[in-house]
Amino acid sequence: MRNEFYVWSIRQLTADKNHNAFTGAAWFQGALYVAYRQGDSHACNQGRLVVMRSRNEGVRFDTVGVFRGEFDTRDAHLYADGDRRLFVTGFECDESGLMGSGHEFSGTAWTDDGLCWSAWTRCTGADGYAMWRPQTRGGRFYCAGYTEHGRVGMGGTTEVSWFESRDGLCWEKQRSIHAASEDIPGECSFDFRADGSVVMLMRRDGPRVGSKPLLLRSAPPYEDWQQVELDVRLGGPALWLVGDDIWFSGRWYLTEFVTHVGVFKVVEDKPMLQMVLPSGPWNDVSYMGVARHPLNRRRFALSYYSVHTANDDPQVSQIYHPDIYLADITFTADYLTDWQVSEVLEGATLRTATADQAAGWRGLTAFDEESYAPGFVDAQQVIAKRRGVIFFRTSFDVGSTDAGVLHLGFDGPVQARLNGQVVCKGTGGNPALPDRLSVPVSFQRGVNELEIALDTNGGGAIEAVGPPVGWPCGIFARWEAVE
Known part of the structure; x- marks a missing residue:
């Protein structure tokens, strides 16, 4: 179920x-x-x-x-x-x-x-x-x-x-x-x-x-x-x-x-x-x-x-x-599922870190709908309790849509960029919950690029206790058009 x-x-x-x-x-x-x-x-x-x-x-x-x-x-x-x-x-x-x-x-x-x-x-x-x-x-x-x-x-x-x-x-x-x-x-x-x-x-x-x-x-x-x-x-x-x-x-x-x-x-x-x-x-x-x-x-x-x-x-x-x-x-909804995730920029902060500094990119797929947290992008093994900033990247096609909403959930402080422009910042908290932050945005028609910088919250976010037993550190993200 x-x-x-x-x-x-x-x-x-x-x-x-x-x-x-x-x-x-x-x-x-x-x-x-x-x-x-x-x-x-x-x-x-x-x-x-x-x-x-x-x-x-x-x-x-x-x-x-x-x-x-x-x-x-x-x-x-x-x-x-x-x-x-x-x-x-x-x-x-x-x-x-x-x-x-x-x-x-x-x-x-x-x-x-x-x-x-x-x-x-x-x-x-x-x-x-x-x-x-x-x-x-x-x-x-x-x-x-x-x-x-x-x-x-x-x-x-x-x-x-x-x-x-x-x-x-x-x-x-x-x-x-x-x-x-x-x-x-x-x-x-x-x-x-x-x-x-x-x-x-x-x-x-x-x-x-x-x-x-x-x-x-x-x-x-x-x-x-x-x-x-x-x-x-x-x-x-x-x-x-x-x-x-x-x-x-x-x-x-x-x-x-x-x-x-x-x-x-x-x-x-x-x-x-x-x-x-x-x-x-x-x-x-x-x-x-x-x-x-x-x-x-x-x-x-x-x-x-x-x-x-x-x-x-x-x-x-x-x-x-x-x-x-x-x-x-x-x-639950249709979340963005296919991501590229960087290594942790150890010691960095959201104020100082940029995606250009990041390395060690790898693919991650969000949990499927049969899991306890469908849509969650689990970066626990990448973070490995290290302090710093990790980057998530993905792209998605909005067709002819001009305006919409980004819905984000995250374990720690984040900064999100859409097509290179900062569209939101948030404090977050463990456990991450989907759609904790809803941000009206302007899309470019066709393919859009989303980048999320996540502060690992001292590397200890995964120590927090939440269902089912200690949620990992990561994000939820999805978009929808404005009716």
Whole structure:
């Protein structure tokens, strides 16, 4: 089984006495935002949406907004119209509660700078629908809204419908996607392919369908929807695309009473479990937010909530007071594999060393996709614990591409040159992680030359302990075109 991803970090973002749950995540104007519902319990009239911002890629957060409607305001979601406007959305559920004949009022607030927000405003054109996780593309807004318990829709059945909007506030129902009383369809998460087609995951809670979700596909104008049932019991769905691959997560039921946050890849329309994030074992988990990095289409911040960590105060029930977590994950890609590597220029520094001084060049090939570190160029035997600078060289053909991004990972301090020009410097650290540094660059059409000078970090980088047992010293490198 190939290694599909690297997990950079999993951080706990809250640790208080509230019920923290139902998350959303988005990048906006170079900062990472995470939103969640904060309340006294899973369903209560005190529910409100909290929005936090990080300006160092998710290491530290500050609260920048708190929003509440008339009733319990829940199911936070974040999405951005490029860098023009950031939206937080959710819906209000009145006092009759989630399991009764209550009503949903979807709402939103927005900001143009990440700090100054509008007031919470109810959406129009979707009365009775929970407008769950809307998205925007090409200046237009889209959402799969659902009605609960047949209060709105076709003959009392639960229904999911496709909505469109010009501003994310005033919605127009286009058509019903799925309505079936035995299915009890609900929350939907979707992503767009480059051609505008949609891939969607639809939650179903009906006992006759085993609470198994539907995977749906549609192309503009989104009139016809192909669907297939996925053989996994799942709630709180989140779906995202990595290249051509479909990934999803949610509340994965191992049994009726034991759940975890599972991460799956769709292979030939079948769910293949790839990872279980720290979570569970009780049922109050998942509702993942998905934020694709603005400079790296294969790096994602995944927010979720779980009850797996007890509060420091033993009087606070672990089962009923979940917290928010954030995973930083890079999905593996096509790395630059064929390199020429020099001998170590012993005693040299990045300030003094040049590739012209280097000698003893030899070929090295990056680890393949079946290894524990696909794409890694292992220079351990060349470095042999010596202090100094080692050079890596390769060339690659970008065709007619003019602009793109270099993604680099490295064990020690580096300096990278593209076609003879310095394009970046970085400090690095052991173990090397792919895509630690993403640098926008200008390519020359056709073949480009990449040179990376790596300080061996005192020659002792290989002494550091990392998976699986002491990672060697070397680099990751790849490039991609700007869409």
